[in-house]
Amino acid sequence: MQQYRMDRGLLQGFLSVSLLLIVSVLILFALDSPRLTQLSVKADQGIFPLTFWFPKTSEPLPLVGNWQGYPDQLLTPKEAAVNIDRSVATSLPDIWLSSGPRRHVMTYTLRLDNVPQDVDLALFVPELKSSFRLFIDEYEIASGGATTSDRDQVEGYFGDKIVELGLLPRQVRITLQVANYGHARGGVQAPLVIGTKQYWKDYYQRNILVEGVVICLAILAGTLMLFEFYLVRTHKELLWISLFSFALAGYVGTTGLGSFATLIPSFPWWLAIRLEHIGLVIGLPLFLNWLTALYPESEFQLQRWLFGLACLWSGFIILSPTSLFTALLYPELLLLIVSALMIGWLLFKLVRAKRSAVHILLMGTLVLIFSILHEIAVFLGLVQNEHYLSYGVLFFLVSQIGFLTFYRTQEQLRILDLNRALQGLTQQLKNTVSERNEALELQLEELEKKKERYQYQLSHDDLTGLLNRHHFLHTIEQKMIRSRQITYSIMVIDLDHYKQISDTHGRDFAEDLLCRVARLLVRTCDGHFDWIPARFGGDEFVLWLGAASQKEAERIALLLEQEVARTQIPLLSQPGEFFRFNIAIGIANSTQQHQNIDDLLACAADQVHLSRKRTELNYRKSTHHKMESGNAS
Known part of the structure; x- marks a missing residue:
């Protein structure tokens, strides 16, 4: 390659500015990051104590140690809790090999x-x-791909995930289902890590931004150099460095937070x-080709x-199934x-030969190789740390700008034009990042809405929409504590022969009766702010009448019985026939020496x-009287 002379002041200025920028970024990160305490806690027999973990002043905590495991089974949280005695102690991280147990699920x-209790967690x-x-207690909070025992239905995913937990109760159970049919090394290759929501939010924003910038810069640099190679075919080094940039972009985009999945949600796992x-296999050989193209005598x-x-x-990776080439990791x-x-070895030879600008090349290459080796160590579970590949690639790209500038001084005008194009694309990148941030805010709003829906489901009955037993009792207990001197009335409503109705007319018909009764109770409470209806379970309802007297409660009970007695429900299976049903009502008042809701x-x-007994007795007497009248006649 023909050598060109360059003013040393330009190179010195570039290095000074690059060093100043890197040091400034490191100082900003150091000032922005609080000093947190590191704890060493491990799970034992499926229990992970957080007694001495203070999220606001401690590092996020890896959930390492002995979990309870169920090999070759995908169990729901309820099934896992019921069968806890049949579980086996499983230490995380837990890597499955194709020749060992737990190969698939x-x-x-x-x-x-x-x-x-005082901080939102993630x-x-x-x-x-x-x-x-992933489940918290019995609620699914996150998923990746499609987890199933059916080999034909499984779908993979890629990239790390940040899952918002919010405020949790004092004791919760995490249940994790993992399925693997397309990878030779399945399982949990790194521990789950719990921390504050703000910590992981900052982590995500920082890393997704760095990965996005690195990917866009690598693709842009590769495209520009490939285009320049198309114009100047003699410079083979442009071809190799452009392909190397594409390989880096592909590897960075599919590891770490999986930026390709963020930028392109439908990006396929395969x-x-x-x-x-391919990035792992072809990246460094392409870089080696670039070096030998720059210095042909070293080939x-x-x-x-x-x-x-x-x-x-690389061709084998493209053509073979994933379960085959992933088995050849080593x-x-x-x-x-x-x-x-x-x-x-090649860089050592170039340094000994005192080739021009090789110290710039050496600095960027060493940082890049170190970040790649660190990424491999994290992947193999040898170290537990953040991913630094994106920073290494970014540093490498910056160093190569100076290196290429040293060798391409004869094309300054073209470089200026490319810089203008780069500025435009950088602005587009900022706009894309801004749009992505807006999309993330919308997703956060959607998560808040889902959280509200989940809270509603926790306090209300799914069928009738009334308060459920747990939330009703909690609400009434709080009312009674706040107003101890007021008398209260409560009403229990029970459908007669509900099981027989369900067996005779079907479950849907019986549940429709429950909904009718629920709507009747809601209409009855209309205009009374302190009346509260609830479903206690099965065919049993409760109506809190607030400060209503015994006499008022009896009047309301009579109205309810009359309304139910007038109700006629057409039977679809018997045209022209109508179904009637009855309810049994019991009333209690706090003046009857009942001091709490349970009494x-x-x-x-x-x-x-x-x-109900009086109703059955009256029915028997009426039936007996009719039979005697018939015999007398």
Whole structure:
């Protein structure tokens, strides 16, 4: 390659500004990040204590240790809790190998004790191979792909996830279902990490922004250099560095937070896993080709064989099923290590030869190789730390700008034009990031709406929409505590022969009766702010009448019985026929020496049973009288 002379002041200025920017960013990150305490806590027998963990002053806590596991089973949280005695202690991280047990599906469960109550929490879920469902108690809060025992229905996903937990009760149970049919190394390859919502929000925004910038810069740089190679075919180094940039963009976009999934939600898993492994295999051989194209005298035969092997391996990854090429991870890592050693040897030779600008190339290359090796160590579970690949790639790209500037001084005008295009694309990137932030805000609003819906479902009956037993009791107990001197009345309503109705006319018909009674109670409470209807379960309802007297409660009960007695429901199976039903009502008043809600309910329930017995007795007497009258005639 022809050499060009350049003023040393330009290179010195570039290095000074780059160093100043890097130091400024590091100082800002150091000032912005509070000093947090690191704790070492492990789960034991499926229990993870958070007694001494203070989220606001401590580092996020990896949920490592012995979880309770159910090999080869996908269990719901309820099933896992029922069968806890049949579980096996499973240490996380837990990597499945194709030749070992738990090859396809697994359920993990862990109980968190003494959960902090004064802070919103979130959970960092590293990429699980190849799909998962995550539950808090009995509620599913996150998923990736499609988790199923059916090999044909499974769908994979990629990228780490941040799951918002909000305020949790003192004790919760985490249940994690993992399914893997398309990857040779399944399971939980890194622990879940719990921390504050704000911490993980800042982590996500910082890393997704860095990954997005790196991907866009790598693709842009690769495209521009490929276009320049099209114009100047003699500069083979432009071809290799452009392909290397594309490989880096593919690898960064499919690892870490999986930026491709954020930028393109429908990005397929089968393509992502191939881009990840192709970037792992072909990246450093492409970089080695770029070095030998810059310095042709340093080219050697082993480098050609290595590149040919990497190309064949990449073709094998493209054509073979995922479960096959993912089983060859260690040969891929061996190829990567050999490539890194060859790059190190070549750089050593160039430094000894005192080639121009090689110190810039050496600085960027060492940072990049270090970040790649760190990424591999994280992937293999050798270290537990953040991903630094995006920062390494960004640093490498910055260093290569100075390196290429040193060698391309004869094309300054073209570089200026490209810089203008770069500024326009950078503005587009900022607009894209802004739009993505707006989309994330909308998603947060949607999550808040879902949270409100879940809270509504926790306090209301799914069928009738009335308050459920738990929330009703809690509400009434609070009312009675606040107003101890006021007398109260309560009414228990029970449908007669509900099971017989359900068996005879079907479940849908019986549930429709329950809804009719619920609507009747709601209409009765209209205009009375302190009357509260609720469904207690089955065919039993409760109506809190506030400060109504015994006489007023009896009048309301009579109105309800009359309204039910007038109700006629057409029978679809018997045209022209109508169905009637009855209710039994019991009333209790706090003036009857009942000081709490449980006493009132028990008294009202007794009144229901007495009312039902009187009804059955009257029915028998009426039937007996009719039979005697018939015999006398």
